[in-house]
Amino acid sequence: MVHAFLIHTLRAPNLEDTGLCRVLYSCVFGAEKSPDDPRPHGAERDRLFRKEQILAVARQVESLCRLQQQASGCSSTDPQPQFSAESVSLHEAPHGAFHLAAGDPFQEPQTVLWLGVLSLGFTLVLDTHENLLLAERTLRLLARLLLDHLRLLTPGTNFLLRADRIEGILTRFLPHGQLLFLNDQFVQDLEKEFSAAWPR
Template structure:
């Protein structure tokens, strides 16, 4: 089961300015804790989900930066060559990592992520999911979202834009 989907910014390994920013997130279901004596209010649940999503986004960004450093890529490599060239999603960095119970979710989770230029896409899943299917679904979802963005805002996918 998918527990969350998020889109966030990715910084290059040598970028010192700025923080990882969550651009979009969607939570599917809520975590119930039988050991939590405090009643859950809507505001408390919202803040908890926000913190969990930000923790996942930071871990994805860290994994992205490590992968970029290991491959010897630099910030210049994140820019597209031409606005007419489609983003090569089959070449985009991706990965999988496991979240231990309590870090940041109560149950263990798996995160599948994809870094397309300066945007990170991530799915938070149960530990028993089919990771190949999830990765291909995430690539398809990223392709659809980037194509939709290109149609909505034609100038956003230019050589000067870090998004596309």
């Protein structure tokens, strides 16, 4: 099962720190209670705890993405390149996976799968026993759909105004955090259904 999906910022690898990593959107499937603590747990406390967990993952992904780009000799100096979604090749985008030990930051061990597309990071947090090939295919599919339908790389894109569309895509292609085996025809049918419900 996928525990979380997030979209966050990525900084160019050879720039000085120009800002903090920001989580632009996150969806948590299932709730993990905050660690054993004698104080009563409230909804607000659990929400803040989840927010801290998600931000910790986003920061680790950003660090790994920057290291990978530096190692490959990436020379981009513009943190917000102006490309259309059509010009982005997801197959050439930096990507990777890593494991999180229990307690760092989740109670159970997790696997994190990430994909960096220019200034955006797309990340899945999932159970360690999940099929990584299926998870990678799902992550690339989600990234493509989000870039195509929401034009996320367009300057001035407001994620808050598009949260319902992001949720619409997740509901169809990652329902309740379940990875789906989807053939191309079924993906096309779901895309048509989404396009009809949410015209561009």
